Amino acid sequence: MPKENKIRILYVQPGKYPEERIIDNTLKAYQSLVYGDIESVAPWRTNVRVVCNQEGKLNGMPPNRLLGDYDILMGSFFICGLRNGNFISLTDEQFKRYEKLYHDPIIFTDTPLGIYPMKATPEQYTRVMNDMQARKQVRHNRDNHNER
Structure with missing residues (x-):
């Protein structure tokens, strides 16, 4: 074939x-x-x-x-x-x-027991990922400020 x-x-x-x-x-x-x-x-x-x-x-x-x-x-x-x-x-x-x-899109979150998958809509996924990125940036900025 x-x-x-x-x-x-x-x-x-x-x-x-x-x-x-x-x-x-x-x-x-x-x-x-x-x-x-x-x-x-x-x-x-x-x-x-x-x-x-x-x-x-x-x-x-x-x-x-x-x-x-x-x-x-x-x-x-x-x-x-x-x-x-x-x-x-x-x-x-x-x-x-x-x-x-x-x-369903999946949001993966860290927990004390490991990674936990949660079903989401595309809108929820985008909101959570943007929030996670913003928190990561805040931590990065704080760490850089503390190193000075």
């Missing part, structure tokens, strides 16, 4: 609802969506792959969604099908299943 020129994927960005995209079935297109080198992860026993940035955790990309119970996908990622080692379009059933799984 020939390789598909374009594929239907589920694209998931931090703080946003997932979206359907039709993309070129090329490495360059994959890399542009995840902002770097890709890694293909097979978390389920299906012919579906999560494609993410290979160094998302090392590069400090923002946390996005949970992968299973104990891992976090960092930065933007997409989900596609797989057949004979090639990425293919998601079926309607697959698209629906993974859109539901990854529908």
